[in-house]
Amino acid sequence: MAKRFLLYAVLTLGAFVSLFPYLLVVLTAFKTQAQLSTTAPWLPGLPPTTANLAEMLAGDFPRYVLNTVVMTALLTAGQLLFTTFAAYAFARLRFRGRDVLFWLYVATMMVPSAVTMIPLFLIMRELDLVNTWYGLLVPYLLGSPYGIFLMRQFFKTLPAGLEEAARIDGAGPMTILLRVMLPLCRPALGTLAIITVISSWNSFLWPLIITSGDDTRVITVAIATLKSGIGVDYHLMMAGSLIALVPMVAVFIFFQKHIVRSVVLTGLK
Structure with missing residues (x-):
């Protein structure tokens, strides 16, 4: 059980490291420019905004x-x-x-x-x-x-x-x-x-x-x-x-x- 727990812990850590950059992309995409400087990168901006996506799709x-x-x-x-x-x-x-x-x-x-x-x-x-x-x-x-x-x-x-x-x-x-x-x-x-x-x-x-x-x-x-x-x-x-x-x-x-x-x-x- 200890070996299995260690194995899953390592796999979980590896999955988190692999997925963390994508998480930052998603969180940052729904932040305003003001929220970028007032919110930690790994925290969501509240309230989230879709204005960034709308601006990109409108051009x-x-x-x-x-x-x-x-x-x-x-x-x-x-x-x-x-x-x-x-x-x-x-x-x-x-x-x-x-x-x-x-x-x-x-x-x-x-x-x-x-x-x-x-x-x-x-x-x-x-x-x-x-x-x-x-x-x-x-x-x-x-x-x-x-x-x-x-x-x-x-x-x-x-x-x-x-x-x-x-x-x-x-x-x-x-x-x-x-x-x-x-x-x-x-x-x-x-x-x-x-x-x-x-x-x-x-x-x-x-x-x-x-x-x-x-x-x-x-x-x-x-x-x-x-x-x-x-x-x-x-x-x-x-x-x-x-x-x-x-x-x-x-x-x-x-x-x-x-x-x-x-x-x-x-x-x-």
Whole structure:
């Protein structure tokens, strides 16, 4: 009983530490600017106010939310499409230099993303794609090393007999991929989709560098712009953060089984 009590105490403490920042976001979002200086951060403002949320929703913030939804949907669709084709080629098709090319591509995961930001920006500038949807999406639309690695490892776990039987029946590589392999890859595709949705929704550095107008501004950049040289509107910033947090909480609630499965599958790495 003592060990069990200690275990639950540690788990409770860990859960509190993990949830405390989100609690501060919720509490601060419902405080007025005057209550920020008169109330402790971990205490609610009385009476709570919804003026911060109303002010954010009355401006251009809904447009930024829509931009983020569009960006996340397109990046997720592109990742699932191109990553699946590339992973199938690396896992099942035979061509000269396949393994060398694959491991060279996977090795790029060791390169910090900040290192490639400036070259990517220079390429987008030469192509006149700065502050456009093409510049925002293209560098991350055609797959990622981690996604290709994940899908390739999953393809390699599937029995080769299924593919051979389909080939005997006259099926080509595309038919085998679409009708035989993909229906068996739903767990891996769900894992990749969840990872891509979360990373795309929280993306900040690249959208900050490549976009500057309202037509392409995403929610993370919009929240950062609330900090000016004069001061920080913490109550508005936390209201925007709360709006940005709600979709991710909904994703977790509705897809928690797939998220748990994704944690298991990412152990393939």
